[in-house]
Amino acid sequence: MLWTFMKSNHGSSIPIVAFAVTGYSSVLLWRNMPARTIGAVEPNLSLMYHRNVKIIDVFAARLLLEAAGATTSFFVLSILWISIGWMQPPQDILKVLFGWFMIAWFGASLALLLGSLSERSEVVDKIWHPTAYLLFPLSGAAFMVDFLPQSVQKYILVLPMVHGVEILREGYFGSLVHAHYDILYMATVCLVLTILAFAQERHISKKVIPE
Amino acid sequence: MICMRNVVKQYQTRHGEVTVLDHVNLIIRHGEKIGILGRNGSGKSTMIRLISGGEQPTSGSIERSMSVSWPLAFSGAFQGTLTGLDNLRFICRIYGVNANSRIEYVQDFSELGKYLYEPVKTYSSGMRARLAFAISMAVDFDCFLIDEIIAVGDSRFHERCQRELFEKRKEKAMIIVSHDIQNIREQCERFCVVHEGKLFQFFNIDIAYNFYKDNC
Numbered sequence: 432m433l434w435t436f437m438k439s440n441h442g443s444s445i446p447i448v449a450f451a452v453t454g455y456s457s458v459l460l461w462r463n464m465p466a467r468t469i470g471a472v473e474p475n476l477s478l479m480y481h482r483n484v485k486i487i488d489v490f491a492a493r494l495l496l497e498a499a500g501a502t503t504s505f506f507v508l509s510i511l512w513i514s515i516g517w518m519q520p521p522q523d524i525l526k527v528l529f530g531w532f533m534i535a536w537f538g539a540s541l542a543l544l545l546g547s548l549s550e551r552s553e554v555v556d557k558i559w560h561p562t563a564y565l566l567f568p569l570s571g572a573a574f575m576v577d578f579l580p581q582s583v584q585k586y587i588l589v590l591p592m593v594h595g596v597e598i599l600r601e602g603y604f605g606s607l608v609h610a611h612y613d614i615l616y617m618a619t620v621c622l623v624l625t626i627l628a629f630a631q632e633r634h635i636s637k638k639v640i641p642e
Numbered sequence: 643m644i645c646m647r648n649v650v651k652q653y654q655t656r657h658g659e660v661t662v663l664d665h666v667n668l669i670i671r672h673g674e675k676i677g678i679l680g681r682n683g684s685g686k687s688t689m690i691r692l693i694s695g696g697e698q699p700t701s702g703s704i705e706r707s708m709s710v711s712w713p714l715a716f717s718g719a720f721q722g723t724l725t726g727l728d729n730l731r732f733i734c735r736i737y738g739v740n741a742n743s744r745i746e747y748v749q750d751f752s753e754l755g756k757y758l759y760e761p762v763k764t765y766s767s768g769m770r771a772r773l774a775f776a777i778s779m780a781v782d783f784d785c786f787l788i789d790e791i792i793a794v795g796d797s798r799f800h801e802r803c804q805r806e807l808f809e810k811r812k813e814k815a816m817i818i819v820s821h822d823i824q825n826i827r828e829q830c831e832r833f834c835v836v837h838e839g840k841l842f843q844f845f846n847i848d849i850a851y852n853f854y855k856d857n858c
Contacts, residue, residue: 482695552648641696
């Protein structure tokens with residue numbers, strides 16, 4: 432459904448395979464990190480008996496694993512499609528990496544915050560999954576902001592991950608696309624999320640009871 | 643030395659805040675062996691966890707200037723989905739010990755045989771106790787925190803624990819929580835009773851035990 436939607440609507444010269452790979456990889460990156468940290472503490476509570484093991488270690492280990500996994504999948508898929516000619520190499524690889532980093536930062540800070548909050552209330556777990564699904568079509572994976580009517584653009588740009596995907600796509604496709612993003616806005620949102628996340632993490636660290 | 647100063651520990655429960663430890667002070671010097679008595683739920687294990695640093699006090703401070711083991715208890719301290727061997731590697735790494743040089747010792751002491759390569763969650767409590775004990779001996783701490791662990795397991799394990807801990811490591815500090823008064827009497831030189839959040843200290847086991855029997 433998504434594919435037909437994209438094919439019929441984007442109607443431009445953007446190569447569809449590269450469009451799909453950049454879009455879906457980006458979603459995987461920011462969406463899977465919170466899924467990995469929510470409820471991460473409970474199965475590792477017995478390790479909290481060791482004073483050298485802190486809650487942040489559990490989160491850090493899972494986030495690193497998730498970021499490494501998503502990055503590997505993005506790179507391997509890209510290299511594979513490029514080598515068989517289904518995709519062109521990126522125009523500006525540094526900008527692609529920068530966009531990727533910004534999405535990873537957003538995902539990691541959100542994951543740390545939601546993971547910490549999920550220790551205080553199970554509702555976080557219940558709400559996150561439907562929210563993630565609802566955000567997926569809005570996250571810029573299947574469209575570029577430029578395709579949307581101008582009146583909608585400013586609303587969709589409230590979502591920070593849209594900026595990241597736009598940066599990444601500008602890096603990938605160069606002048607083929609007209610990207611809309613605000614690095615400062617995305618960085619500010621990520622920074623605020625990071626600060627809130629560490630505050631929550633600190634709060635639950637003090638309360639943790641090894642099991 | 644371990645120094646607990648005015649340590650308070652409170653927990654949130656459904657019927658409000660409960661004070662488990664109320665301004666507890668305790669000093670443990672190198673090589674001292676301290677036995678802790680108290681009823682079930684009196685806060686013995688909480689105190690051990692606070693000393694280990696796995697849990698933070700609500701207020702007060704705990705200073706550690708010697709290496710302290712994690713609480714050797716029936717449960718906990720292991721990641722259940724990992725094998726015994728992987729848990730050994732993990733624990734060695736977090737305490738900065740080379741794991742490969744300790745595998746043989748743990749293999750030998752725990753007597754787990756091929757179960758060392760099975761996930762810890764499939765172990766019986768006796769097997770877990772043997773693994774926990776073997777790994778903690780492999781790391782070689784200055785102070786061992788022993789929360790009832792010697793009580794579990796068969797008499798053979800019991801004997802081997804006695805030999806490893808109280809003969810080979812008799813110069814180490816130990817804090818022992820046990821219901822086995824005989825064991826505490828033989829091994830410890832100081833005694834504590836935890837009662838209603840307070841810590842009472844004694845140098846004589848009979849006085850300590852009488853206090854425990856009369857009040858707890």
